[in-house]
Amino acid sequence: MEIGNWVSLGIILFAMLVSLIVEIAMPAAFGITTIVSLIPSAFIAGFVQFQWWLPIVEIGVAIILWIFIYFMMFKVLKIKRISKNKTDYLDKLKDTVTVLTKSTSNYNGKNVFGEIKIDDKTYLVLPIDEQTTINLNTTVKIIDIKGSICYIREI
DSSP states (O other): OOHHHHHHHHHHHHHHHHHHHHHHHSOSSHHHHHHHHHHHHHHHHHHSOOOTTHHHHHHHHHHHHHHHHHIIIIIISOOOOOOHHHHHHHHHHTTOEEEEEEOEEEETTEEEOEEEEETTEEEEEEESSSSEEEOTTOEEEEEEEETTEEEEEEO
């Protein structure tokens, strides 16, 4: 192997090591995606005779593979990690009694989102019952949470 191959391979292995450290520190699958996308570039650097354009090919292969793996993992398969703290916080909102700050309704599938405010955070709400309107400044109770929408009932 020529010196250029060793330099390319060293840079790729360094990038893999940094990605591994980032993945261990902050698990989000981006580090693993980067490591997997760099493997073919490492093989190219190790087994192909060095030419001046070889690093360009290695970088191009890594970028194309990273984008492909990213879209496969996160977009097509919809693999998402949900923060444990966030789900715990949302679960704690259930059965909370508060005042509606914007009226809401749910008639024939036409939803008009309302708002509530808890701890200086605003949440979108919908009535849990069909054919219901809940007016401004009405006391409500959070019955269920789906996604980022709180489903409420007037009390």
